[in-house]
Amino acid sequence: MADPIPAPHRSATDLFSDPLDAHPLWFKPALFLSHNFDSESYISELRTFVPFDTLRSELQSHLASLNHELIELINRDYADFVNLSTKLVDVDAAVVRMRAPLVELREKIELFRGSLEGSLVALKNGLKQRSEAASAREVLELLLDTFHVVSKVEKLIKELPSVPADWSNGDVSLMDENSMNNGPSLQSVENGTNLRETQSMLLERIASEMNRLKFYIAHAQNLPFVENMEKRIQSASLLLDASLGHCFVDGLEHRDANAIYNCLRAYAAIDNTTNAEELFRTTVVAPLIQKIIPHWPAAVASGSSGDELEDDYMQIKQCIDKDCKFLLEISFEENSGLHVFDFLANSILKEVLSAIQKGKPGAFSPGRPREFLKNYKSSLDFLVHIEGYCPSRSAVTKFRAEAVYNDFMKQWNIGVYFSLRFQEIAGALDSALLSASLVPVQNENFGQGNSRDLTLKQSVTLLNSLESCWREDVLVLSCADKFLRLSLQLLSRYSNWLSSGLAARKMGNASSNTGTEWAASAVPDDFVCIIHDLNCLAMEVSGDYLEHVLQNLSSCSADVRDLVKQSISQGGKSLNDLIPLVINTIIDTLVEKSDEDLRQLKGITATYRMTNKPLPVRHSPYVTGILRPLKAFLDGERATRYLTNETRNELLIGAATVITNHYFKLADEAVTVAKKTESSLQRLRQGAQRRAGASSDVSDHNVSNTDKVCMQLFLDIQEYGRNLSGLGVDAASISAYRSLWQCVAPPDRENTIQF
Missing domain, CATH: 1.10.357 (Tetracycline Repressor; domain 2)
Structure with a gap:
């Protein structure tokens, strides 16, 4: 037995601090013993707030601690660990004894399993044969039902009159020779029942059987028995269509509501609504529409109404109400099952569209916009009128979804x-x-x-x-x-x-x-x-x-x-x-005309420089012409008649302001030039006097040319201000005028504008 490892030496410092194997708070060894512990998720969670190196060192420390603990356990129970191998005696014999019953049990299980598999195969074969027999029986029953229905349809068809004229008048006094072949019909006549109604009821019954026959054929496709009966089925279907068509037309001619109702139910049963709609169109609607809108060449050539449709639509509305309303009421009858028919679209509207295309093709031409729009609005009114026959909103929606309705609307190239x-x-x-x-x-x-x-x-x-x-x-x-x-x-x-x-x-x-x-x-x-x-x-x-x-x-x-x-x-x-732009244009034009007079201001400087004129005592002639274009414009007939007071004032103030700005610029330039010229002449004069030794006394030149120019301009702007006041403009309110006044006014009057 190995000597036990002595406990690690602990210093005095360790006695008063945390033990050496203490772990941080975030490290919990107990989590390793959890049954759903996942190392990757554990590491990924800790790495968010613990450095990887710290985590690794802590795990290594824990591993060393576990190894140390394992060694201590082995040393503590070393004797039991060594004696473990000596207690395992005669293990092979025990294994042989336990194997024999297990082998026997396995053989019995395999034998029973083979027996079960054989029974299962037999059972599956039996079920398969049963299923095949059931399928064959179903096919046989289907074929028998098909045969019976075909025979029944043929028998019922034979009961129909062979010639439509035999029953078209619906009279009870029929020819006696029909009594041999038309037993049920004759019996109905003897009972006083209307023959046409009886005939329609019989057709409805045949149609119901034909509907059953179509169902059987759809489930018995590609079978030789059905293929051999195909000719009989086609023949019965053709006879049914012909007889049903004759009965329906006869009912329409005599307006027999019961017969029509039964025929429509028959058409609905065999899913052949198109034939009913087409028969109604050709036998009832077409003759009426052709009388209103003839479409044979001679009638079209002799037509006097042109391509206008309003009168035609009025007549068509009357015909619909008189000759078609009875059928529409039957087809729209509540809970009749006849909602599958759409005589409004596929019979009436279809015939109207065809008649217009053939008889008045120019009605759809947008080349004459006025007539085109009139016809278009009349057509919309016609559509609204026939939609009025629909009993519900869903019927209107169905009517508008029909292909004929869309074709009719496409004719109008808006x-x-x-x-x-x-x-x-x-x-x-x-x-x-x-x-x-x-x-x-x-x-x-x-x-x-x-x-x-x-x-x-x-x-x-x-x-x-x-x-x-x-x-x-x-x-x-x-x-x-x-x-x-x-x-x-x-x-x-x-x-x-x-x-x-x-x-x-x-x-x-x-x-x-x-x-x-x-x-x-x-x-x-x-x-x-x-x-x-x-x-x-x-x-x-x-x-x-x-x-x-x-x-x-x-x-x-x-x-x-x-x-x-x-x-x-x-x-x-x-x-x-746009009005401010136009006002500015007017102002620019008036200012251009005023500038023609303002440009005369430049001559004032030259006049006083070239001549020895005395101080001015009255304004210059050009002043009266500055505002003349503006005044003439405002006093004109159009300005007086068409301009509002607001616009008139805007024009007046705007033009006066711009003209005054131009006036100030020219006056300021004239004064500046006069001062510069006078200064230059004064220096030249003084130089000449010094060279001649003459006295520098200039007492005879107390009033300079600049003063004369400014005095003239001062008199001019006073007159200009009076002219502005005459137009209704306060000159002192214009900043350019105040600057102009200060530029040319005498020193004692610079701050007081008065004229």
Whole structure:
């Protein structure tokens, strides 16, 4: 036995501190003994807040501790550990004794297992044979049922009259020879039952059997027995279709509601609604429609109503109510099972569409927009009328989903119609805006409605074009978004025409650009008309015009109407935004004319420098001409008639301010030049006197030329201020005038503006 390992030496320091094998708080060895311990997740959790090196050293320390503990356990129980091998005696014999019963048990289990497998195979074979027998029985029963149904159908068909005329009149007094072959029918007649109704009931019964037969055939495909009966089945089906067709037509001719009802149920049973709809179309609807819209060449050539459809639709509505309503009421009868038929679409609408295509093909042509729109609206009204026969919303939805309905709507090419209207409306405005000059409106050529207040043809054309987009004889509600966009484009085109013309005039190249020539030749009175028209157009667009548009869109949602209102109001605002540009253009024109008189101010300096004139006592003649263009413009007929007080004041203040600015610049320049010139002459004079030894006394030159110039300018601006007051402008309120006053006024009057 090995000597026990002595306990590790502990120093005095260890006695009063944590034991050597103590672990940090985050290290818990007990987790290693957990049954769901996962080393990877354990390490990944600790690595978030413990360094990897620290974790590794701690694990190694724990491993050393475990090894040490294992060695201590072995040393403690060493004797038992060594004696363990000596207690295992005769192990092989014990194994042999235990193996014998186990082998015997295994043989019995294998024998029993083989017996079970044999029984299982036999059972599976029996079940398979049973299943095959059941399948064969099902097929046999199916074939027998098919044979019985075919025989029954053939027997029932034989009971039908061989000639439709035998029962078409529905009279009880039939020919005696039919009694041999038509036993049940004769018995029905003897009982007083209507033959046509009896015949339809028999056809409904046959149709029900044929429906069963189709079910059996669908489950017995590719079987020789069924293939051999195929001819009999086809023959029975053809006879049923023919007899059912004759009975249905006869019921339609005599308006026998019971017979029609039974025939429709028969058609529904064999899933052959198309034949019923086509028979009704050809026997009842087609003759009526052809009388209204003939489509043979001679009748079409001699037609006097052209391609208009409104009167034709009126007659068709009357015919439907008189000759077709009875069948529609039968097919729409509640809980009748006849909802699978759609005589409105596949019989009536289909025949109407065919008749229009053959008899009046021009009705669908958008080449004549007015007639096209009239026919289109009449057609929509016709569709609404026949939808009125539908008993429910689902029936209306089914009617609109039919292929014939979609084909009918596709005939109306609304896209081409809008393109033609676009060219017509936009082209009219574009032609008016391409004019080389502004065209005034004559009294006899005023536009309609509020366009009577407009003064220019271009503005009248814009308003008429805007109104055309929403006229009853132009607007198609399904294209309302396109007409709204066209309206906004018209406003934008007019705004761009005006703004580009004003910009080109300001740049001086108006006459060289196509579409802006009018701006080069326009005079201030013309721009007055433009301001007036812009005010009228903005008021109309944001007022009555907007209300008219919203009224046409009353069926739209509130959100849509709000968006339309915002867009059109924005268009009206864009017109108002152009008014300041026009006002500035008028001001620039008036200032140019005033500058022609202001330029005479430059002659004042030369006059007093070249001559020895005395001090001035009155203003210069040019002053009275400075404000003459502005006064003449404001007193003119158009300005007096068309300008509002607000616009008039804006023009007056703006023009007066700009003219005064120009006046100040010229006066300031004249005074500056006069002072510089006088200073130079004074230096030259003083130099000459010093060279001549003369006295420097200049008492005879107490009043300089600069003083004379300033005095003349002072007299001029006083008169100019009086002229401004005559126009209603306070000169002292203009900063440029105050600067001008201080520039030329005597020192004692610089701070007091009085004239």
